[in-house]
Amino acid sequence: MSSPPTSRASDHAPGRKRTNLLAYACLAIGLVFVFLGTGMILDGAEAGIPVTLFFGLCAAVAVLQIWPGLLQREAHSAAALLARYPGPVRLKAAALKLWVFSLLSAVFGGVLLWMLLHEPLPLLKQLILWPGAVLSLFAAAMLIVRAAKDDIFLRLSRNGFETRLAWSSKTIRWQDTSEFAVVSISRNVPKLIVFDDAAVDRAGAAGLNRRFVGRNSSLAETYGLTHEALAELLNAWRARALEQDAIFTRWPGNL
Template identity: 30%
Template sequence: MKLTPPPLKFVILLLVSAAFVAMGIFLVAQGKPLIGWLNIVFFGLGVAVAIVSLLPGSNHLQLDDEGLEVCSLYRRWSVRWGDVQTFFPAFISRRELVCWNYVPGYSGQRAGRVVASHLAGVEAALPDTYGMTAAALADLLNQWRIRHT
């Protein structure tokens, strides 16, 4: 099963970032180069991220018998079903995401898990909810986890 994020949020990011790039160009033309160039560079990165995010295959969540694979801006990482205690929705920085803690004895990514646990109170989280609510996606992932462990 493959889930992809809805493109609307990336289209909005593209439009807002492009507007701020245009504002930066205007500020440079008005003799305010520092703030103008900061706008152009910072929001230009937003334009680039939005464009890449809109390309096919750049972002998805793939579920199979072994576990889940996350692809975010073409970077892939995976988690085996048996390594997860349970999936649950949680708020991280005012955004509800699907999170999880690993089973006791799991030794992978030890330093990253410690840092994440101190910062967010969870060991790991998905970067998106792929068009679902966090609760619905957590339920779906738990169904897959139970079925395949």
């Protein structure tokens, strides 16, 4: 029988400390310019609002970099969830995180749009900024739709797990998955839970994911748990399911 997931200590590697120092510096600079931008607004300067919004965005990103758990509080106990095996158990994504990221994306796209409409920019800069503005505003709209539908979940069952976004769902069998691991592509990219799905290999669609994260499939959402806690829960749940499959296969009547 597999053991319940256990929590791990935080990673205090030198790279992480350097990232935090940079984030603190960005936070300080952002707050200073938010203060200056507020003064510009009070003085009636036209650029005061975009300056305040842009550096407020920088400060918000720095806060999330320093304290990533602000939008991802552990709403469930991994051990308690494992005790509910074989389920089904359904974990929902945190809608607050989607609303916050939609706001940040909208602010960034809005500032770019203001620059394009109010500043005499060279053609090359316009060609760079227009796609950024459009994509940021489109991403904000998509995040708002996902948050409003509140239908993003992970469902664990005896035979596998189902992930659902606002517009699609996918079911994966435990027999097709490898163990789950947590990776970070770089110091500035959020963590991902990665694994191999045999069905993806059979479909010949594994190349891009495997090139960047070493596995052919990933989970970016953590559904109220930390990345490490969710990976351990998935591994423990998978181990129990595969253990039962092995017992069933060895049973004399099933040979």
